[in-house]
Amino acid sequence: MRRHWRAVLHVRILAAPGPGPIPHEHPCRPRRRRLQLPARRALVFTGPVRSALGGRKRRRDPARPPGAGVRVSLVFSLVAAFSFAWWLGPAPSLPTALASGAVAGFGLVAASFGINYQFAQRSIVLWLIDGGYHTVQFLLFGLVLGLWH
Structure with a gap:
């Protein structure tokens, strides 16, 4: 019976020795291994949970009615416009x-989208479209508020 590569990786990471002295490591250099093993273990545990929840969502x-997206948007x-005006x-x-x-628009919203899109492995073109839309949205908010007051 073949074992899935994730199961093998999971067993190997959990069975890896703890952070101890490494013979070829210089004593003045920081030991990155102390941080690498807990990070790898966390990724092994959170990966299946994230994919299961993300696939469901x-x-x-x-x-859901067809026009609900427009009403919620x-x-x-309006929340974004009032928050920006404040x-x-x-x-x-x-x-x-x-x-x-x-x-x-660009510094807060598009940059935050960029972080999320990198973890979701979405394309840069999609980020440019979505981030550009919100940049224009906040520029229009600023234009209206600047001309109005």
Whole structure:
């Protein structure tokens, strides 16, 4: 009977010796092995859990009505607009509002998407599309708030 490679890896990592002195290691260099083994063990344990939960959450809910995504997105956009207006403060100038919109859109939202997309192994093109959309969204928020006040 063949064993799956993950099971073999799991057994090998758990059976690996603890962080002890390594004969070829120089005494002044830090021992990376002390951090590597717990990190590998954590990845072995969290990998199947993440894939099982992520696979379940990615499926579409057939009971959800078709227009629910638009309504929920509108609520999230309003929350983002009011939060940005609060963060921007009263009576911002137009250049300040536009610069804050660029920082919030690209520096906060798109950068956070980039972190998530790297762990989800999504393409950089998809990140550019989604991050660019939110960058433009916050630039428009800044334009409206800068012209309004």
